[in-house]
Amino acid sequence: MNVPMLDLTEQYASLKQEINQTLEEIISGSRFILGSHVKQLEEDIATFSNVHYGIGVASGSDALHISLLACGIQPGDEVIVPSFTFFATAGAVARAGAIPVFVDIDPKTYNIDPEKVKEAITDKTAAIIPVHLYGQMADMDPIVELARKHHLAIIEDAAQAIGSAYKGKSPGELGTAACYSFFPTKNLGAYGDGGMIVTKDEEIAETAKIIRVHGSQPKYYHHILGLNSRLDELQAGVLNVKFRHLKRWNELRTEKAGIYTSLFTDYLKEGVVTPYVEAHNEHVFHQYTIRAERRNELQQFLKERGVSTMVYYPQPLHLQPVFHELGYQPGDLPEAERAAREALSLPMFPELTLEQQEYVVEQIASFYNK
Template sequence: MRVPMLDLSEQYQTLREDMISVLDDVMGSSRFILGDNVKKLEADVAQYSNTKYAVGVGNGSDAIHIALQAAGVEAGHEVITTPFTFFATAGAIARAGATPVFVDIDPVTFNIDPSKIEAAITDKTKAIIPVHLYGQMADMDPIVEIANKHNLAIVEDAAQAIGSTYKGKSVGELGTAATYSFFPTKNLGAYGDGGMIVTNNDEMAEKMSVIRVHGSKPKYYHHVLGYNSRLDELQAAVLNVKFPHLDKWSEMRQQNAATYTQLLKEQLGDKVVTPVALENRRHVFHQYTLRVEKRDELQAYLKEQGIDTMVYYPLCLHIQPVFKDLGYKEGDFPEAEKAAKEAVSLPMFPELKLEQQEYVVSQIAAFYK
């Protein structure tokens, strides 16, 4: 049996007529930049996030960068984040001219460990970026407490976590701002790049809206150095078709996760460590990630059986070659480094079939037997 990591074809077929219609409408309107589709999506995502504002931008990486700039992060500042995340998190810090400062992760959730943050704060620290990895929010209460104590901005990297909640609060409600990615593989994915920033801060929203259009307001008058980073009207139209289905798709992901966990417990017991959805949090399972022994050998075996898997992420950011000048070394963040050696993500998408999941788990069991 062939089991892909992600299959968007069935989803497209259910939405095909609506997609063709809205894309034809956009092309017929000849309004391709910051039109009505972008405005509608911004309004809907802001409401969904329980925030006052949403600002559509070119991609999730720019979303972090623009949010940091709007929060006043610049050269000479430091921003605290996790070393166990996609490169864009720390890349945005560096592009803003600041220095990434890493702290270790919670081994249960793979998210930043709040108990490690305060020791990393210096007089140069300007912000904290908690990453809501794999679809579950980080432990925000202590992070907010630390940020308030030290007058720091919080930019939530929610690229993988649209729809997740923490003690009833949505992404963006607890931080200064939160950033989404609409990369095609995300829970709410475009047919190309796209991103968005949500916030309740009036000043931040205004700054971000100006930064995304070359720092121009009014047009051709530039008071800040901005970028060309606008959410495309065609992509917004695609996302407007998909958005009403997001909660249903999240529920399907949650059901698939529950099925995986049940099957794995039945067939492997404690041989693998399954994901934990913590109490008072809504985990939207962008990924279903295990901790396993002999991870690389398992991955190779599953590939031979026609099963795709992914490793998010095989090399922690603090030991990436591009960040060698920061002075970190292997061993500095043992939990993150251990996760990088043990974590493997199984196929996960709303339309995943029970027989596909049964096959995946049976092959994992066969490998360990």
């Protein structure tokens, strides 16, 4: 059996008529930049996130960069980020001229450890970027408390966590701003790049809107240095169609995650640690990520048997060559480094079948039982 990591063909087939009709309407109307579809999506995602403002931008990476600029982050400022995440989190900090300060993670959730954040705060700290990794929000209460005490911005990297919740709160409700990605593989994915900033702060929202159009306000008058980063109208049209199904897709992901965990309980007693979900969290399972002994051997074994898997992320950010000058060494952040050695994400998408999941877990069990 072949089990893909992700299969978007069935999803498209179910929405094909509506998506094609929407794209035809946009092309016929010939309004391609910041039109009605972008406006509608901004309003809907903001409401969905329980905040007032949504700002559509070109990618999740740009959402982070623009949020930093809108929050007034200056060159030389320090911004605290987890080391175990996608590069864009720290890359946005560096592009803003600030200095990423890497901290370790909670080994159970893979999310940023608030105690390590506390230890990393200095007089130069200007912001914290908690990443809601794999679809589960970070422990926000202590982070919010630290931010208030030290007058820091909180920019939530919610690229993988649209629809998640922490104690009933959505991304953006507790932080200064939150950033979504609409990369095609995300729970709400476009047919290309796209992203959005959500915030309850009107000033940050207005500043972000100016930054995304070259810093122009009014048009052709530039008081700040901005970017060309706008959510494409065609992508917004696709996302508006798909957004109506997001809640159900997230429910199906949670259901599939429960099936995986139950199957592992039945088939395998050791070798694998299944995902941990905090009792107060709503996890949307962008990824179902296990810890696996002999991870690389297991991945190769599964590949030979038709099961696609992914390693997110094989090298933590503090050890990336591009950040060598910051002076981090192996062993500095042991939990991030251990996660990089052990984490393995299994096939996860709403259309995944029970037969496919059983096959995946049976193959993993056979690897360890051998």
